[in-house]
Amino acid sequence: MDPQKLLARAFANLYADDYIQTLELSSESGSMRPLSRTLQILRKQSARPGKALVRFLEPQDVRRTSILILENDGQSGDLWVYLPALRMTRRISSSQRADSFFGTDLSYEDVSRSTRTTTT
Numbered sequence: 001m002d003p004q005k006l007l008a009r010a011f012a013n014l015y016a017d018d019y020i021q022t023l024e025l026s027s028e029s030g031s032m033r034p035l036s037r038t039l040q041i042l043r044k045q046s047a048r049p050g051k052a053l054v055r056f057l058e059p060q061d062v063r064r065t066s067i068l069i070l071e072n073d074g075q076s077g078d079l080w081v082y083l084p085a086l087r088m089t090r091r092i093s094s095s096q097r098a099d100s101f102f103g104t105d106l107s108y109e110d111v112s113r114s115t116r117t118t119t120t
């Protein structure tokens with residue numbers, strides 16, 4: 001298969017379709033106890049602009065915490081976080097998007113869709 005077509009197909013599979021993913025994130029640091037988080041990502045890309053919902057499933061202290069991503073064509077999307085312990089929803093500002101969240105090595109930017117262009 002032509003490399004350009006293969007790359008375009010890979011990006012279409014990754015960014016163009018609706019999907020649900022469950023991820024388990026684990027990290028260890030020499031001085032700290034191991035940290036594990038289980039989360040689910042639901043993405044709706046077939047409708048433009050796309051939408052995504054990230055829900056933490058485990059451990060109990062972050063369970064039901066959710067991040068809603070509303071994508072905007074041509075600009076960065078809107079991110080909202082729901083904190084069930086506080087029964088509060090907060091908007092994530094542009095300056096906070098590179099920050100790590102909930103003790104993981106991921107940032108809000110890592111779970112939001114990047115604007116990428118491909119040539120076919």
